[in-house]
Amino acid sequence: MSKFPAIQKSNNKVNYYQQSLDEIDEIKRKGYRPKLLLHACCAPCATFPLEFLSEVFDCTILYNNSNIYPSDEYHRRLNELKNYLEKINSTNSHPIQLVEVPYNNEEYTKKLEPLKDYPEGSMRCITCYTLRMHEAYQYAANHQFDYFTTVMTISRQKDSQKLNEIGSKLQAQFPTVKYFYSDFKKKQGIDRGRELSMQYNLYRQQYCGCIFSYQEYLKRKV
Template sequence: MTPQKINYQKELEKIIAQIEEEKKTTVSFIKPTLLLHACCGPCSSYVIEYLAQIFDITIYYYNPNIHPKEEYFRRLEELKKFLERFPQATQNSVKLVEDIYNPEEYFKATNVRQEVELQSEPEKGERCRRCYLFRMKRAWEYACKNNFDWFTTTLSISPHKDSEKINVIGRELEEQKTNDSSAITIHTKFLPSDFKKKGGFLRSTQLSEEYGLWRQDYCGCVYSQRNGKKDL
């Protein structure tokens, strides 16, 4: 029997509803903190608009998969410009944390140089799954060390990304924490998502146009660029 597919958008809506109910019934309510891994400004736009009223958001920019270096920094600068101008970001004090850019971390994590068949895979394959994993794990570790209530990633907003794989990784990271006796004090939870749903991807394109955001025409790594696969 095929397992029933999980609707991650509905899972997210349930969590948001619980938080909003808590806000109504708690006198000294404080927004839960969210570490949001982000790959670029366009992908972040709708997610910030959607979640900034609910969570105290910190953007975590860790993407050593992006090639070339100039592309990496261009995406980072576009994200910074957007955060400075977007009302939801400025009014809700959305913060930005930049991690290091070391492409060798990407090659090591994906083993793509040794497993050469991965280099020509289309989007959503094993190369991409490994790329999701190592970036999300880095974000999760940062979130745990800094006592964030939640962590998630903007990756699921793209129709070219595998939301099932992204959410499975997030759940596994949370379970790893739960099963690790040395992490008893860590309370960071994974926030499920499928941000492309409910018109999320369309809204991100509208916001990109409204704010003049530069939209890249490939996912990020040298292989997605080389294979000509588009991931906006």
């Protein structure tokens, strides 16, 4: 057992799902379509969030996931996302754009190396979420987006409270871009995501992404 305990889940139990509904109602009341930058780690995790958001937002996906190891896995997830977007954009009146940030796993891994012995779901993962969300939020601010959010709250393995707390802190750093609070897994969102993944026969990865989660995955296979 690791000597590093997993981080306790946040005690700040905010209903971020309801906040997302309230924000959408307010946008509809104002009668406009804001530009939203959506950080996405893979196609399966993007399915339901895009369905949920596309009704009211002009969405652009940012694929900035240099944490993913090895490079073949990074490109497999990216290509699956591209293929998925091509399919849904063929019938979408508001096509979803995709922006890819250059892949630099070596530099990214150096940032996580001091936390390599921490277990999945602990400080290593929180640091990883923060790094990627910060980079994506910076992009949103530099390119005049109205909103930013991440698909990661769709995952049962990720603490939505923590992710939204990160988003709230980043909004203070980038005040021109509003953070869209979410809990995409709620109200059968996670089930709808699985349904869409099956419908489009999407590749579903077996580990989170970084070299350390990859090594843990290989150990589980033995």
